Amino acid sequence: MAAAAHGHTPAAWTGVVISFVGFGIAGVAMILPSPLLVWAGLAVVVVGGIVGKAMAMAGMGKQASSNVYKSVEEQTAARKAALEARAATVAA
Numbered sequence: 134m135a136a137a138a139h140g141h142t143p144a145a146w147t148g149v150v151i152s153f154v155g156f157g158i159a160g161v162a163m164i165l166p167s168p169l170l171v172w173a174g175l176a177v178v179v180v181g182g183i184v185g186k187a188m189a190m191a192g193m194g195k196q197a198s199s200n201v202y203k204s205v206e207e208q209t210a211a212r213k214a215a216l217e218a219r220a221a222t223v224a225a
Contacts (some may be wrong), residue, residue, distance in 0.1 A: 144194040148185020152178045 159174025188194065 142189070142194050144185050144188035144191075147188055148181045151181030151184055153181075155179075155181055 155174050155177030157174070158177055159171050162168075162170030162174055185194075
């Protein structure tokens with residue numbers, strides 16, 4: 134598995150499965166000359182993307198990493214605190 138959990142979420146899997154079914158419907162519809170079914174399959178693909186995005190927005194997608202700083206100030210403060218802690222350890 135990827136260290137960053139790229140795509141390993143319920144939102145991603147659900148969106149991909151729905152889209153896969155839509156591509157399958159559209160593919161079968163191309164073999165059976167049915168333009169209406171092709172468009173229906175493509176609509177299912179779009180629905181898969183919408184469902185995946187909605188689930189991600191509902192909190193079932195990738196969560197923000199706690200290892201990433203939100204601002205430059207936060208990163209600078211953390212770096213300064215680490216240097217001070219290291220200096221205190223060396224001085225002791």
